[in-house]
Amino acid sequence: MGRKGVAASAVAGWVIIAGACLPAAWATSSFQSALSEYRAGHYDAAHAGFLSLAELGDCSSQFNLGAMALHGQGGPKDPGSGAGWLEAAAGNGCGQLVGDRLRGLTASLNAEETRAAAAIMARYGPEALHAQGIVNPEFTCRDLRPASVAAATEPDTSDAAIARYPALVITALTIGTDGHARDPEVLLALPAQGFAAAAVEAWLNSQFAPAQGAGGPAASRLEAKTLFARGTGSLANTEQVRSVRSAAEAGDPAASYLLGLAGAYEPSLGITTARAEQLLLGAARDGNADAQYWVASQLRASAACHPRADGEVWLRHAAEGGSAAAQLLLARDLLGGTAGAAQLEQARALLEQAAHADSYYVRKHVVALFAASPVDAVRNAPAALELARRLSAGEIKSDPQMFESVAAAYAANGDFRNATAQQQIAVEKASALRWKTRAMQERLDAYRHGKAWRGDLLASS
DSSP states (O other), rough: OOOOOEEOOOSSSOEEEEEEEHHHHHHHHHHHHHHHHHTTOOHHHHHHHHHHHTTTOHHHHHHHHHHHHTTTTSSOOOOHHHHHHHHHHIIIIIIIHTTTHHHHHTOOOOOOHHHHHHHHHHHSSSHHHTTSSSSSSSOOTEEEEEEEEEOOOOOOOOOOOHHHHHHEEEEEEEEEESEEEEEEEEEEEEEESSSSSHHHHHHHHHEEEOOETEEEOOOEEEEEEEEEOOOOOOOSSSSHHHHHHHHHHTTOOHHHHHHHHHHHHHHGGGOOOOHHHHHHHHHHHHOOOOHHEEEEEEEHHHHTTTTOOOSHHHHHHHTTTOOOOHHHHHHHHHHHHHHOOOHHHHHHHHHHHHHTTHHHHHHHHHHHHHHHHHSSSTTOOOHHHHHHHHHTTSSSSOHHHHHHHHHHHHHTTEEEEHHHHHHHHHHHHHTTTTOOOOOHHHHHHHHTOOHHHHHHTTTTT
C-alpha cells in the first residue's frame, strides 16, 4: 500500500498517522473514526478501531497500533508489541514510514519482548495475512474439480417486463452429488426487482455435473449467471450499470462490489477477470460487508486446499458490518459444534439481527432455525411464523425448501393444518425437480399426526 503523505498529532517519538494512503471509505469513516477516538483520548476505542483495520492488512493502522503500544496508550507500555506492529506495518506496505528506526528498537528488546514482537508478526505479518486469505487470497482448490452446468433451463421470459429489459442475476447454488441445485442465494440482481425469481426457477430446473474430489462426487457451491437480453440494447448501456460504473470509479465500495461481481461473469461489461477481482477485494478492504461476505464465501468453498484461509476473519467483519448472510453463517458455525451458553447466546443474537434482512436466502434459513432447531435456546416459534409470512409473500415461489421452512413455522406454533398444506406443496415441488423426498415425507407424516419436527431442516432436504 503506497503513501500519499503523512500528517501527525503531537506524540513524542513514534507518532500517530493522521492521514495516509487509505481506501476512500476507510479514510472518511473507519480510520477517521478511530483517529477521532484517539484524539479525544479514548484509547481503548481507538485501539479497537485500528485493530479492526489492521486485521485486513491496513499498514497505516498497524503503524498506529505500534505507536500506541510504545507510548502506553490503551494499555501499559509494550515495546515488544510495538516493535511487532511496526514490523508488520513495514512488511505490509508502510516500510518508508517505519524507516530505519525499527532496527534500533528491535535490538533493544529483551527475550520476552522479542517473543511478543514475533507473536504479532505471526498473526499480522504479510506471510500470515496471505495464509489467512487476507492478502492475495486464493479462491480455487486444485484438489477439487468444480461443479459445472450440464443442461441449463432457459428462464421464463413471458412476463412483459422481463422480455423488455436487459438484466443480470448472479445466483449462488449448492450443487448436490445428485447434480441438482438447491438453496439458491441471489448475490446480485441488476435491476434489483423482477428478475431474480425467474433466474432461481430456471437454475432449480437445470442439471449439473457435481464437483469431483479424491473421494468422488462432492456437494459444492457454484455461482451461476443469468443474462436476460431478449430486449433491445445491451446491459452495459443501461442507466443502472452506467450509474454503478460511475460510482465505482469514484471509489464507492458498494458500487465496486456490484461492478466487480457483474464484470466477473458478464463479458459485455468489458471488465477483465483481474480487474473484477481487484474491484471485489478493494470493496471488501474498504469495508463493504457484501464484498467481505463474498470473499469469505469464496475462501470457505475452497478451504479444503488451504484450511487456514477459511474466511473467518472476512466473515466476522462482514457480520459486524451488517451482512445478514454473514450473521447467519456465523450463527450456524456456533451451533455446529458443542455450543456452550455464551455461544448459544451469541448465535441467537446473530440470528435475531439476520432476521431483519430482505434476503430471501437469509429469511428462509432463519425461519428454519427459529422453527425447528434441535437447540431449545434457538427456537422462537412466534418470530418464525412472523418471518415465514414475509418469506412466503416474496417473489420466489419455486424453491421447495421455502415451503418446508414455512411449514415448520406453522408446526412450531401448533397449526398443523397449514403445516401439512405447506409441506405437501414442498414435497410436490421437490418431486417435480426429481429430488429425493424421503425426509420431506417423514416431516409431512409428522405434521399430519400433529407433531412438530426438530433437526437441521434444510440440510436434511
